[in-house]
Amino acid sequence: MKKIEIAFAAIDAANRHDPDLREGEPAAWLYGQRMSAECDRLFPNASEALQIAARGQHIERWVLKRQDFPEGRAGYLTWRTTLAKHHATRVGEIMQDAGYDSQDVDRAQKMIRKEGIKRDPEVQALEDVICFTFLKWYFAPFAPSQDPAKLDRIVTKTALKMSEDGRARVLEEFDLPEALAVHFQV
Structure with a gap:
């Protein structure tokens, strides 16, 4: 099995635990599938780091609930930043376990945290x-x-x-x- 297949399988397995079911499937799992499909369609030559970042962009999103953060825009932004860090950490762990080097892991994490958007x-x-x-x-x-x-x-x-x-x-x-x-x- 290729490293990317191992990473995808681990992301999918984690996202299968989402208690929010949409269209009969766990919402995070379905979102990951749709993100991969759009990544493949829009960027057919995407690096493996980009493909994995797309698949895992919302990994385990349900573990950090919006209602656990303060009301208002500041609370919302704190929740989103905390989520992005969680997603990046989890994807990084999965990539390391799949055998990716630190450079690829760092690239995917940077993408998930949206560091360098527009640049x-x-x-x-x-x-x-x-x-x-x-x-x-x-x-x-x-x-x-x-x-x-x-x-x-x-x-x-x-x-x-x-x-x-x-x-x-x-x-x-x-x-x-x-x-x-x-x-x-x-």
Whole structure:
């Protein structure tokens, strides 16, 4: 078995324990599968570190619950930062166990923590994968529950995180209403 297959199997096994079932599957496991599919589609020549970062980006997300952090934006950001560190640590442990060297482990962890977004091509690639996965699989069920002004802010923030190439692909691949599509124009 190849190192990447060992890493994927370990990430999948961990994510199979997610108690949140979506579409009959553990939510974190399903998200990892979708992230891998989008990574393969958008970046067919991705490094193994990027492929593993995509698969493990939300590993064990359920272990750190939002309600265990303070209310408001500061609490939310603390939760997200703490989650990213947890995800990076767990993926690093899995990669080490699979036989990856410290350089590959560090690369994947840096991507998961989003260190160098807009400056590091692989960190940016992972962010584009995250945004495409959100738009393709999670946006439509999420959108009706949001106030239109808040939804517009979320779409704006999503577009701003993406690369120019990523935003252009969104316009090619998604039939967005003009009010939302305008955010992705380059």
